[in-house]
Amino acid sequence: MDNFLEINLQALADNFKKISDFVGSDTSIMGVVKSNAYGHGLEKCALALDRVGCKWFAVTDIFEAQVLRKILPQSAILILGPVSRDDFSSAISGNFRLTIDSENDLEFLAGKAQIFGKRATIHIKVNTGMNRFGCDPLKVVSLVEKAKNYSSLFVEGIYSHFYNSADHEAIEKQWKIFSEVLFDLQKKDLEIPLRHIANSDAVFLNDQVWLELIRLGLALYGLAEQNVLALAPVLNWKAKILKIRGVSQGECVSYGCDYKAKKDFVLAIIGAGYADGYSRALSGKAEVLVSGKKCKVVGRINMDYTFIDITSAMRVSQKMSPAEGDEVILVGRQDKEEITVNDLARWAGTIPHEIVSRLPESAERRLVDRQIVNRQRLNYLTNDVT
Template sequence: MDNLTHNIRVLQKAFPNRFLCPMVKANAYGHGDVKLALHLEKLGIQQLGVCLIEEGLLLRKSGVNVEILVFRGFDEVGAKAIIDNNMTAVVSTWEQIEALEKVANKKVSVHVKFDTGMNRLGFRVEEAQKVFDRLNGHAKIEVKALCTHLYIGENAQEMDQTSAHQLQKLNKISEVFKSMNVFCHALNSSGILNLMEMEKKGSQDKSHPLYMQNWGLRPGLMIYGYSSLGHPDVAGLKPVMNLKSVVNNFRQVKAGETVSYGAKWTAQRDSVIAVISIGYGDGYHRLLSNKSSVLFDGKSVPVVGTVCMDYLMVDVTDVVQGRALETFKNTEVVLFGADQKGHVLSADELAHKAHTISYEMLTSVGERVPRVYVGKETP
């Protein structure tokens, strides 16, 4: 919780007067949405973003009072749930406007999403005037903000790249809605970190699209402590999650014997194999079989054999050599994060070996893995 607080304070200090909507969808990127949402509320966060209506309902039932933006689509039933639970719809289609019109019994505020190049959700750029005409002076719907989604946010510093073009388009759309006094939010973690890098360099180029407006911020990955830019970030972010397990038992394996399903690993020597109580059923990817490592007693040891649903095996021969195995009973094993001795195994490193991204490593951590919260819960 201390690291989460640190990451949020970095943002609040860098951008004190901007719309700031941390994303807590997908169980807060695997960290536990209720606990983190309540903590973020204590930190002064006034908006939170979710994907599903059900995610927002869970937060409301758990005592979260701040504004909740729902980014995925909805029908009439969903529209009523959003309104009845005082959440804010991010409107992306004409059908969603119609759903709100049919069920709203009071004036509701919405954010309107435009597709500036992602080709996933949102009204098309050329529909801006039509959307404005439909919602201007509407009896039931009030537009509070416009938004879009950067699809290559990593290039946001470049003047003639996709992010710059997207921001230019949204800026132009905002001129159509100027009489509504709306604001715009567009910067994801990549966009935010690029802006912070420009600020650190002392950029004076106020013609740059990142400076066209005080773009609102929707940080996701970065509040959980990881940079999405592929290099060390300027924010000094601190990872929030450590994924840990313990040794279930040890197996003495003779040279030539195999380990786990499919006999994909064969001992080249007499070996000591530690069976660890975690597997792909908990979110540790089977793709990491015979590719990754874990931290065991402060040392990096290889995962051997096929990762099972409930277990994985690691070769600890070199670490335990000459020592009684009883002394390693219930030894803590770090799948990613930091161990008690300060050694670090990054989720980025694990993701690289699984040919994926840290987002997936974090969000894959399953529901049956208990979340244990440490640090100050009251800022």
């Protein structure tokens, strides 16, 4: 492969342990592994988290849930997104936790579960301001009362979702609505064992929102904006130099001649493009690491290739200069320099979630043991996560 991802499962495990110690034993971590574990690789990341004590997992849809169930038969798996009624039977047989926010879905699910002779487990979602999914706060008590009248349903959890978890005021506003709903349920003696609203950034900004569960995505992968625990990035991204050539002043580079050389320079073409998840929006903005030096992306990023000005990385000795076949760092550290996922997001005008979730499932993911990396001997694991 001309580019590949290195996934440090030891860093993932360490991040889980740090956060678990931080929140204490009264709060459990739900590992959010939706969108192929934020591009890091669903199965390997889930197995690594399971081995360090993560018993709760969250996914977007039933397809991700079914992949998880094959490798984690005993784990609790919550499907965060809506599940088609056509898939209710599969969800019940897979023992997945379903998100419910309407009476119609509640009644239909109860009927399906009764037919199967099983008890479906549900988490009620409350709309506290995101206005995506969730029950109106004023209707939650009625919905829970109805759910508890069905012997085929178990109301295990209730939750909501912050729309701006990096903002204290926004957190307080939604927390007030959610806590009022919880109080109304308590007044009616409608007990629900598990409550959750906190996500990665909120965990570090407001400890009153921890409750029985916290849902962690970015923080586990070392990508959260709030990084008070010095959580380590789990992902590195590397590409190979395929061609090095000289470009003369006035010559064009890449499609459209958007970039015209202002002076003679040394150009490297690397084997990564927008088909690999290296966004076209990074054209002319991003930097990569070549021989420990930050080098600029020039010209338009192609489907499979990107153009780099490596003049600053060239040495007096040709043997010390970059060569075809050398590795370039798209995300990661080299010598004293580092390029982060957050850097890519800033250059592309987006968020880190988008950068990593758009990494193709077909991308090569090499599993790296941290201790071996520290000894400067890479060992690529293929069948194990230890």
